[in-house]
Amino acid sequence: DGGITQSPKYLFRKEGQNVTLSCEQNLNHDAMYWYRQDPGQGLRLIYYSQIVNDFQKGDIAEGYSVSREKKESFPLTVTSAQKNPTAFYLCASSSEGSNQPQHFGDGTRLSIL
Protein backbone atom coordinates (compact mmCIF):
# COMPACT_ATOMS: atom_id res chain seq x y z
CA ASP A 1 0.00 0.00 0.00
CA GLY A 2 1.17 3.53 -0.73
CA GLY A 3 1.84 5.81 2.17
CA ILE A 4 4.24 7.78 4.31
CA THR A 5 6.52 6.11 6.83
CA GLN A 6 8.02 8.04 9.70
CA SER A 7 10.64 6.56 11.98
CA PRO A 8 11.30 6.17 14.78
CA LYS A 9 7.92 6.51 16.51
CA TYR A 10 9.61 7.71 19.72
CA LEU A 11 12.98 9.45 20.01
CA PHE A 12 14.97 10.82 22.90
CA ARG A 13 17.56 13.54 22.66
CA LYS A 14 20.33 14.42 25.06
CA GLU A 15 21.45 17.99 25.62
CA GLY A 16 23.74 19.22 22.81
CA GLN A 17 22.85 16.35 20.51
CA ASN A 18 21.54 16.47 16.95
CA VAL A 19 18.90 13.91 16.01
CA THR A 20 17.46 13.01 12.63
CA LEU A 21 13.85 12.03 11.95
CA SER A 22 13.17 9.91 8.90
CA CYS A 23 10.32 10.40 6.43
CA GLU A 24 9.83 8.18 3.36
CA GLN A 25 6.93 8.20 0.90
CA ASN A 26 6.01 5.86 -1.95
CA LEU A 27 3.14 7.95 -3.30
CA ASN A 28 5.27 9.53 -6.04
CA HIS A 29 4.48 12.97 -4.62
CA ASP A 30 6.61 15.94 -5.56
CA ALA A 31 5.97 18.03 -2.44
CA MET A 32 6.91 17.09 1.12
CA TYR A 33 6.48 18.92 4.41
CA TRP A 34 7.55 18.84 8.06
CA TYR A 35 5.27 20.11 10.81
CA ARG A 36 5.68 20.51 14.53
CA GLN A 37 2.64 19.91 16.74
CA ASP A 38 2.39 21.18 20.32
CA PRO A 39 -0.75 20.88 22.47
CA GLY A 40 -3.21 23.67 21.64
CA GLN A 41 -0.95 25.09 18.90
CA GLY A 42 -2.15 23.21 15.87
CA LEU A 43 0.39 22.36 13.18
CA ARG A 44 3.25 24.74 12.43
CA LEU A 45 5.28 24.38 9.24
CA ILE A 46 9.02 23.84 9.73
CA TYR A 47 10.27 23.22 6.16
CA TYR A 48 8.79 22.18 2.85
CA SER A 49 10.12 20.97 -0.46
CA GLN A 50 8.36 21.15 -3.82
CA ILE A 51 11.07 19.36 -5.80
CA VAL A 52 14.22 17.33 -5.31
CA ASN A 53 17.28 19.33 -4.24
CA ASP A 54 15.18 22.34 -3.26
CA PHE A 55 13.43 23.31 -0.02
CA GLN A 56 12.10 26.40 1.71
CA LYS A 57 11.84 27.53 5.31
CA GLY A 58 8.45 27.48 6.92
CA ASP A 59 7.27 29.50 9.89
CA ILE A 60 9.53 27.96 12.55
CA ALA A 61 12.71 26.78 10.77
CA GLU A 62 15.23 27.98 13.35
CA GLY A 63 17.10 25.07 14.94
CA TYR A 64 16.09 22.60 12.21
CA SER A 65 17.64 21.47 8.92
CA VAL A 66 16.45 19.26 6.05
CA SER A 67 17.67 17.70 2.83
CA ARG A 68 15.88 16.43 -0.27
CA GLU A 69 18.30 14.29 -2.22
CA LYS A 70 15.65 11.81 -3.38
CA LYS A 71 12.02 12.29 -4.27
CA GLU A 72 10.97 9.65 -1.74
CA SER A 73 12.88 10.96 1.26
CA PHE A 74 12.81 14.17 3.32
CA PRO A 75 14.73 13.75 6.60
CA LEU A 76 14.55 16.38 9.33
CA THR A 77 17.47 17.10 11.68
CA VAL A 78 16.71 18.70 15.02
CA THR A 79 19.92 20.47 15.96
CA SER A 80 21.26 21.43 19.36
CA ALA A 81 20.30 25.02 18.50
CA GLN A 82 16.63 24.08 18.93
CA LYS A 83 16.22 24.78 22.64
CA ASN A 84 12.73 23.41 23.03
CA PRO A 85 12.55 20.35 20.76
CA THR A 86 10.02 18.31 22.76
CA ALA A 87 7.04 17.94 20.41
CA PHE A 88 5.19 15.65 18.00
CA TYR A 89 6.67 15.89 14.49
CA LEU A 90 4.56 15.12 11.43
CA CYS A 91 5.72 14.59 7.86
CA ALA A 92 3.35 14.99 4.92
CA SER A 93 3.41 14.84 1.14
CA SER A 94 1.18 15.97 -1.71
CA SER A 95 0.93 16.05 -5.48
CA GLU A 96 1.58 19.31 -7.29
CA GLY A 97 -1.14 21.94 -6.92
CA SER A 98 -2.72 23.75 -3.99
CA ASN A 99 -5.97 21.83 -4.52
CA GLN A 100 -4.25 18.57 -3.61
CA PRO A 101 -4.72 17.27 -0.07
CA GLN A 102 -1.68 16.42 2.03
CA HIS A 103 -1.12 12.85 3.19
CA PHE A 104 0.42 12.40 6.64
CA GLY A 105 2.66 9.91 8.36
CA ASP A 106 1.96 8.69 11.90
CA GLY A 107 4.47 11.04 13.48
CA THR A 108 7.57 10.93 15.68
CA ARG A 109 7.40 11.99 19.31
CA LEU A 110 10.66 13.62 20.41
CA SER A 111 11.51 14.07 24.07
CA ILE A 112 14.49 15.44 25.98
CA LEU A 113 16.41 13.20 28.37
Next chain:
Amino acid sequence: AQSVTQLDSQVPVFEEAPVELRCNYSSSVSVYLFWYVQYPNQGLQLLLKYLSGSTLVKGINGFEAEFNKSQTSFHLRKPSVHISDTAEYFCAVSDPGGSEKLVFGKGTKLTVNP
Protein backbone atom coordinates in the same frame (compact mmCIF):
# COMPACT_ATOMS: atom_id res chain seq x y z
CA ALA B 1 -1.36 36.02 4.88
CA GLN B 2 -4.08 33.47 5.34
CA SER B 3 -5.27 32.54 8.80
CA VAL B 4 -7.77 30.02 10.13
CA THR B 5 -9.73 30.34 13.35
CA GLN B 6 -11.36 27.37 14.98
CA LEU B 7 -13.67 28.96 17.46
CA ASP B 8 -13.89 26.12 19.97
CA SER B 9 -10.84 24.38 21.38
CA GLN B 10 -12.94 21.64 23.00
CA VAL B 11 -16.43 20.35 22.24
CA PRO B 12 -18.01 17.71 24.51
CA VAL B 13 -21.17 15.98 23.27
CA PHE B 14 -23.21 12.91 24.09
CA GLU B 15 -23.35 9.92 21.80
CA GLU B 16 -25.99 10.18 19.03
CA ALA B 17 -26.23 13.97 19.43
CA PRO B 18 -25.54 16.31 16.49
CA VAL B 19 -22.32 18.29 16.43
CA GLU B 20 -20.97 21.35 14.63
CA LEU B 21 -17.29 22.31 14.68
CA ARG B 22 -16.74 25.88 13.57
CA CYS B 23 -14.06 27.20 11.24
CA ASN B 24 -13.54 30.71 9.88
CA TYR B 25 -10.81 31.81 7.50
CA SER B 26 -9.39 35.24 6.83
CA SER B 27 -9.20 35.57 3.06
CA SER B 28 -11.94 37.24 1.03
CA VAL B 29 -10.64 35.79 -2.23
CA SER B 30 -10.96 32.25 -3.55
CA VAL B 31 -9.62 29.53 -1.28
CA TYR B 32 -9.44 25.78 -1.05
CA LEU B 33 -10.66 24.39 2.28
CA PHE B 34 -9.96 21.10 4.05
CA TRP B 35 -11.00 19.30 7.24
CA TYR B 36 -8.69 16.69 8.76
CA VAL B 37 -9.15 14.34 11.73
CA GLN B 38 -6.40 13.18 14.08
CA TYR B 39 -6.80 10.22 16.42
CA PRO B 40 -4.44 10.02 19.43
CA ASN B 41 -0.78 9.48 18.54
CA GLN B 42 -1.53 9.29 14.83
CA GLY B 43 -1.16 11.51 11.80
CA LEU B 44 -3.94 13.47 10.14
CA GLN B 45 -6.51 11.94 7.80
CA LEU B 46 -8.49 13.91 5.25
CA LEU B 47 -12.22 14.11 6.05
CA LEU B 48 -13.35 16.30 3.18
CA LYS B 49 -12.35 19.20 0.96
CA TYR B 50 -13.97 22.12 -0.82
CA LEU B 51 -12.44 23.21 -4.10
CA SER B 52 -15.36 24.71 -6.03
CA GLY B 53 -18.97 24.04 -6.99
CA SER B 54 -21.61 22.91 -4.50
CA THR B 55 -21.22 24.59 -1.15
CA LEU B 56 -22.25 21.44 0.75
CA VAL B 57 -19.44 18.92 0.80
CA LYS B 58 -19.82 15.36 2.03
CA GLY B 59 -16.90 13.46 3.48
CA ILE B 60 -16.02 10.21 5.15
CA ASN B 61 -17.54 8.82 8.36
CA GLY B 62 -20.83 10.71 7.84
CA PHE B 63 -19.32 14.19 8.14
CA GLU B 64 -20.27 17.12 5.94
CA ALA B 65 -19.26 20.78 5.73
CA GLU B 66 -20.82 23.89 4.28
CA PHE B 67 -18.81 26.59 2.55
CA ASN B 68 -20.17 30.09 3.16
CA LYS B 69 -18.25 32.71 1.19
CA SER B 70 -20.02 35.74 2.65
CA GLN B 71 -19.25 34.64 6.20
CA THR B 72 -15.84 33.14 5.28
CA SER B 73 -16.79 29.99 7.13
CA PHE B 74 -16.48 26.25 6.58
CA HIS B 75 -18.22 24.57 9.50
CA LEU B 76 -18.10 20.79 9.94
CA ARG B 77 -21.23 18.90 10.96
CA LYS B 78 -22.43 15.40 11.78
CA PRO B 79 -26.07 14.65 12.57
CA SER B 80 -25.34 11.84 15.05
CA VAL B 81 -21.93 11.20 16.58
CA HIS B 82 -20.40 7.96 17.84
CA ILE B 83 -17.88 7.29 20.59
CA SER B 84 -15.37 6.52 17.83
CA ASP B 85 -15.60 10.12 16.56
CA THR B 86 -13.64 11.26 19.62
CA ALA B 87 -10.57 12.90 18.08
CA GLU B 88 -9.05 16.26 17.23
CA TYR B 89 -10.29 18.02 14.11
CA PHE B 90 -8.32 20.54 12.07
CA CYS B 91 -9.52 23.02 9.49
CA ALA B 92 -7.01 24.14 6.84
CA VAL B 93 -6.91 26.56 3.90
CA SER B 94 -4.73 26.92 0.82
CA ASP B 95 -4.45 29.59 -1.84
CA PRO B 96 -5.53 28.55 -5.38
CA GLY B 97 -2.93 30.84 -6.89
CA GLY B 98 -0.15 29.90 -4.54
CA SER B 99 2.00 27.00 -3.43
CA GLU B 100 0.80 23.73 -1.97
CA LYS B 101 1.26 25.04 1.59
CA LEU B 102 -1.65 24.65 3.98
CA VAL B 103 -2.47 26.97 6.86
CA PHE B 104 -4.03 25.08 9.76
CA GLY B 105 -6.29 26.16 12.57
CA LYS B 106 -5.34 25.23 16.13
CA GLY B 107 -7.75 22.32 16.24
CA THR B 108 -10.94 21.35 18.06
CA LYS B 109 -10.93 18.39 20.39
CA LEU B 110 -14.23 16.54 20.10
CA THR B 111 -15.10 14.25 23.00
CA VAL B 112 -18.12 12.00 22.61
CA ASN B 113 -19.48 10.74 25.92
CA PRO B 114 -21.75 7.72 26.40
